Amino acid sequence: MDSAVVLAIAREEGFACEALSFDYGQRHRAELDAARRVAHSLGASGHTTLPIDMRAIGGSALTDDIDVPKDRGDIGEGIPVTYVPARNTVFLSYALALAEVKGACDIFIGVNALDYSGYPDCRPEFIEAFERLANLATKAAVESENVLRIHSPLAQMSKADIVRRGAELGVDFALTHSCYDPDEGSRSCGRCDACQLRIKGFAEAGMKDPLPYSH
C-alpha cells in the first residue's frame, strides 16, 4: 500500500518511474504479484523484480521459520522479530545501482516513521545518511554535478493520511497487498503488524479497505 502511494506521488510530480521489487525470500510473496499489478496500473515505465536471497543471512520472522507476531498491542514499541537485518540498506543499495545504470537521480521509497513497526531503517536520519552515502558512492556522483536524492514522501504521514492521499491520486487499493502472513489464497490475516496498521489507517480515514481478510 505504501509503495503504491509513493509511486502515485512520484508519477504526479512528473517522474518517469522504474519500479523495483525484491524477491528476498519473504513469506508474503503475494506482495510481488501485487507490485506488478500496481506498477502497471499507475503507469510505471518498467518493473524489475530482483531475486536476492536474504534467507542466506536469516534472522527474521519474514524470511525464517519464526512465527509472525499477531494482535500486538504495542506496535511501535521496540523492534519486532519481523525486522529483517539491514533490509532497507540492501534495498536502497540495489536501487542506487539501478539508478546509476539508468541515469536516474531520484530514488523514492515508502518508509514511514509514524504508524510503523519501529524498524530502525525507516527513520528519517537513516534515509538522510543513505542519501549522503549515495552522493559519495557512484561514478555519477563523482563525475557529474547531479545530486542524488532519496525521496521518502510518506515519512511523516499517518496511515490515515497515506490512505487519503492514495485515494486522491486514484490508487486502486484492491490491487495492493500488506499482510506479512497471508493464507494460501493470498488473503490477509488481519492480525499481523502490517494488517493492523493498514486496518487502523482505513478506519481513521473513514474509508473501506477493499481487501478480503481471513480474520
Add this chain to the structure above:
Amino acid sequence: MDSAVVLAIAREEGFACEALSFDYGQRHRAELDAARRVAHSLGASGHTTLPIDMRAIGGSALTDDIDVPKDRGDIGEGIPVTYVPARNTVFLSYALALAEVKGACDIFIGVNALDYSGYPDCRPEFIEAFERLANLATKAAVESENVLRIHSPLAQMSKADIVRRGAELGVDFALTHSCYDPDEGSRSCGRCDACQLRIKGFAEAGMKDPLPYSH
C-alpha cells in the same frame, strides 16, 4: 590478494572472522574458489558465498559483455568500465546484515585508495559515510551501546606495502586471485588493471609473485 591480507590483519588483531564472498555474476569467478582456499588457510571461522545477481542491474565490463581494458597506461585517472555500479555499497549492506545476525560489531573490507582503479566506492569518505549509515541502520545500533566499525586497513597502503604486510603475516599468495579476465585454466591475463597493479606491487616490494600469467 587485498582481501587475503585484510583477513590476515584481522586475524592477527585477534578477531574471529566470518569471511563473506559474493557471486555477483563476475567473469572472474575464479576469485570465489580462491576466496574459499584463502579463508580456510588463514583460519576464518566460516566462509559464506552469497549469490547476488548484479547482471540484472548491468552496466559493467565485469558483469556484462563488454571487453575488460588491457594495458592501460592511465590507471587511477577517471573511472574505467570495470566499475560495477554501487558494488561496494551492496557488498557492505550484506556484510552489515550478516554482522547483525552474528552479533558482530566489526566489518573489514580491503578497499585501497592509492594503487587502485579510481572507483568512487573505494575512497575513505565513502567508507566513513557507510560507517555512519551502519550505526543508524540496525537493531543492534539502536538497542545497544555497541558501535559498528568499518575497518579498511589497506586504505592508505601502496600495493607494495600490501604485498610486504601479507608476506610478514604468512599469506600464501599462490592461493589468491586478482585477474579480472582469466583464461579457461584460471591463469591471470597480466594486462588488466588488477593484474597490472598486482605485478607492480610485487616488483616494488622486490618479491616474486607465485601466480602463473598467460601474458
